[in-house]
Amino acid sequence: MRVIAPQAMDTLIRLLSEDGYEVVGPTRREGAIVYDRVHGLDDLPAGWGDDHAPGRYRLWQRDDQALFGYVVGPHSWKKYLFPPRETLVRVHRRDDGGFETENGEPSPPRRAFIGVRPCELAAIDVQDRVFLGQAVRDRAYGARREGVFLVAVNCAEPGGTCFCASMDTGPRAKSGFDMALTEVIEGGMHVLVAEAGTEAGEALLQRLEPREADDAERRAAERVWREAPQRMGRAMPTNARDVIARSLEHPRWEETARRCLSCANCTLVCPTCFCAQMEEVPDLEGRVSERVRTWDSCFNGEHSYMVGGTHRTTVAARYRQWLSHKLSTWHDQFGTSGCVGCGRCITWCPVGIDITEEVAGLAGGGDS
Numbered sequence: 030m031r032v033i034a035p036q037a038m039d040t041l042i043r044l045l046s047e048d049g050y051e052v053v054g055p056t057r058r059e060g061a062i063v064y065d066r067v068h069g070l071d072d073l074p075a076g077w078g079d080d081h082a083p084g085r086y087r088l089w090q091r092d093d094q095a096l097f098g099y100v101v102g103p104h105s106w107k108k109y110l111f112p113p114r115e116t117l118v119r120v121h122r123r124d125d126g127g128f129e130t131e132n133g134e135p136s137p138p139r140r141a142f143i144g145v146r147p148c149e150l151a152a153i154d155v156q157d158r159v160f161l162g163q164a165v166r167d168r169a170y171g172a173r174r175e176g177v178f179l180v181a182v183n184c185a186e187p188g189g190t191c192f193c194a195s196m197d198t199g200p201r202a203k204s205g206f207d208m209a210l211t212e213v214i215e216g217g218m219h220v221l222v223a224e225a226g227t228e229a230g231e232a233l234l235q236r237l238e239p240r241e242a243d244d245a246e247r248r249a250a251e252r253v254w255r256e257a258p259q260r261m262g263r264a265m266p267t268n269a270r271d272v273i274a275r276s277l278e279h280p281r282w283e284e285t286a287r288r289c290l291s292c293a294n295c296t297l298v299c300p301t302c303f304c305a306q307m308e309e310v311p312d313l314e315g316r317v318s319e320r321v322r323t324w325d326s327c328f329n330g331e332h333s334y335m336v337g338g339t340h341r342t343t344v345a346a347r348y349r350q351w352l353s354h355k356l357s358t359w360h361d362q363f364g365t366s367g368c369v370g371c372g373r374c375i376t377w378c379p380v381g382i383d384i385t386e387e388v389a390g391l392a393g394g395g396d397s
Contacts, residue, residue, distance in 0.1 A: 031224070076091050289344050
């Protein structure tokens, strides 16, 4: 283990910028921790934490200067790798009647993500499987994903809606990062314990001139890793996949639908959801047309439209589709769960529907 001072984050951001990266990280804005461009230490949310509960999110001021003392905000890294709206291809009509095509978006910048939680690393891995691990690779996603530098931050203070430990996606990062940090604040000690996950991460860490961690710092970091799972606010039943597969006609779907607003908040904040729709957008002169991909949601009735009309006409059917895909059939499709336990869908549900509570209800209420 090696150690850098919290102030070294300023150097880290500067070095990444000098290396040609657009640096994105957590910053405080409009009552939330969001992901946006950061230019130095002052942009990080030092001294701020967040309170998570079903349907509730609030920032609060800590009594220390923790740089990463929050859990997660409404943004996920998905918006940079799979943006809410993107032009995939642009078609031009020539004067001779022929057509020319071009990529719809300019070449994406090289990006460095600062403060990626272990559950979010797992979410990026899930989307890599979706967009890059199939027979046809998604060219636009691949261009954004290539060369991303990932600085993970292990979770020291899980929130009230977190359940990554039960999904085996945290709170300590195991892989998928270039560099991982553990923030230790204890007894007058405030350090960042660092480890490298790739050669690029090791090279950058060396430029920060770290020192070897002493025994007290090692023990403190290990306590963070050991104690964080005990403070998880939720847990997902381990047999969620099987519970849902055998409960597709359970009456609880209708019960939950009476609360669900079908607002799609859960899918918008989810770091793995990838539903999208395509639009053909011609100009008024008929000379240029763009194929635009925008986020969609299985909670929107039109999303299930097929020849003959929509086939998920009720809120219950749409909620069942989302939950059964996320936790059950995603395994069949991509070889993993579609949930990483970040808890965003619980926090940002306006009526506080709890995904872990729903699975427990399906399991405990018996099969219909």
